[in-house]
Amino acid sequence: MSEIILQIDGKDVAASEDMTILDAAKKAGISIPTLCYHEEIEAYGGCRLCTVEADVRGRTNIVAACLYPVQKNLVVRTRSEKIDRIRKMILELLLAHAPDAFDLQDLAKEYGANKDRFEKDSSFCIHCGLCVRYCAEVKKKNAITFVDKGKTREISFIPEISAKECWDCKECFPLCPTEALQAAFVLAKAFTFPSSFLESAPAK
């Protein structure tokens, strides 16, 4: 596969043509923040935290690094006033849902995001889709899915599948950047494993 030279933050970086900006940056040791990206699953483009500036043929585009394919002579800036402003706002929007999530707090510090800027809606889930996609793509079980659309979209365990699969797996739990997955599982457990749920309930 032929090699492509592009520029990231002023550095010439070599990449192969099937790489994204994020891949190339990683290889060159340049870090770009991500929330919905995971090496084992297909890039998703949901969180938009990896947004960078990319100059193509004299035009500056705002693109998601985890999806944008590298090209010859591409000039990428991973930080700029605009990029920082976008990341700060994205973090503030997410902190309205999960003000205590560790991953978000660290990033918030770096970008000066205020966790109280927006009206709170403590539903925890930030819709990164890691749990859903990990289960579908890596475990091939599809025990978790997104339901609904727009602002009422949420994750949901599918009881018939999760009753069989989840108890001994739980591999998606550590992927979740918030407490949402745990909470959803506890809820689902109440339906899918009524007996075990009762057992684990505190004794009278």
Place this chain on the structure above:
Amino acid sequence: MTRINSVAELEELRKGILSKKDPDKPCIAICAGISCLGLGNGDVISAFKEEIRKQSLEVEVIATGCHGFCEKGPIVVINPEEICYLEVKPEDVPEIISQTVIEKKVINRLVYTDPLSGEKATHMSEIPFYKNQMRVLIGHNSKINPKSIDDYLAMGGYSAFAKALLGMSPVQVLDEIKKANLRGRGGGGFPAGSKWETTRNAPEEVKYVIVNAHEGEPGAFMDRALFQGNPHSVLEGLMIGAYAIGSHQGFIYTRHDTPELRKNLDIALAQAEEYGLLGKNILGSGFDFKVEVHFDVGIFVSGESSALMRSIEGKAPEPRPKYIRTSVSGIWDRPSNLNNVETWANVPLIIGRGSEWYNSIGTERSKGTKLISLSGHVCNSAVVEVPMGTSLRDIVYDFGGGIPNGKKLKAIHFGGPMGGTIPESLIDNPLDFDVLSKLGASMGAGDMLMMDEDTCLVEVARYFLDFLSGESCGKCVPCREGIRQMLNILTNMTKGKGVEGDIELLEELSEVIGEAALCSLGRSVQKPLLSMLKHFRDEFEAHIKEQRCPAHSCKELIALEGA
């Protein structure tokens, strides 16, 4: 029906159809468009059928597509005279049959009366609403039976396709579309010719062509009017495009909730197939083409090109990032050319009459006619077709009949939840893609929402965001969360809970959503709001600083004022 194997046979068939048609035979064309059906035209249609059966008359009754003058529905046109009856009720039917159909007398009570002069107009061509339009796309709606391919053939249908297929090379067809400067009618105004060319030149052998008939914008109803009323005109455009692009498989993506449209489409495809206009070796040319119909899942974002293609693949309609265009990598990663219903319907006209004719209509950079649906505070909610370049004032007053209840026009909103608003003071501008986008209001699909002086624009901005909050896919953060917060802020404003800094925060949110969202839905959600802030900023400020709604529309603010 027998299969047609050549252009000669097609012309033979056409001659046969025409010779069997008696031009003097009465034909009652009853509008079965969505608006007229909603007004009870189903009963009128049954009443006519019943009456004709009772009297054993030799009269044809057809349920047609929208005639355009929806405000005055249910509409009935008695052909061949084109006597136009408005607001017809089932009780009127026996009289129409005995007086007009049999005795050829006009029933004065049912014809158009000019609201100002009181003058009557009996024939469609005399009614001012129709007289000054240029109805090259939708004009046949009141004459043909959309369930009959023979009606379409009788008016010269499929001759442009035959001309392209056997008289022109695919590149010649493509060049003609390029020379015509046809621009997409679905919202973007993108040149159709160059999009076709991209798909044509894409290396992958298997290519697709698609009709976007999703029409999800609230207030848009012209695509359905055209597609339901004259499905073959869109189909013929698609076939010509397929030939030019080198595609052998077409898709129609349309609404699941319009049964009449669905029925007409199924019939149109079946009839085209029976005649061999779809299938293998069409008209003996060696060209193969077939078409499949897919239905939307009732969510606005599924009209977006990449989401639509996902949906056709049988997946959830979630947009994909457009770093590779769908014209190169669309359905199943194959080159896929998507155009709007109206865009496709222009194609047979351009090939049939030539690009020079097409270029004679419209403005410098917006050619041809445009279908417009009028709604909101306007006397005539309607579908009109006018040449590009027509002044907005003429559209609102001549065709729309002005603003009802003696109110003044305040603003016009174009393009629904991804469009923009202009104030009344800009109404002398022409209907033109580029002029409208310069004013901050893209033409959108051609839906114009009139707003009178009592309309609160904070509330309208809120309404569009409320609509979008349930109609985006919810995948990416800026769109899903940004809409949620913008909606919160605007809702607070309408309740007198706006605070200093809200407008600036809305502007900051707008910037981030507009730049960072994944698809063009997210990247456009801020457009209505920004256009309203541009032209009506003081109205937003009054809600915050004085807790006052200048239009006296926000109920909770009126209550505050009274206190």
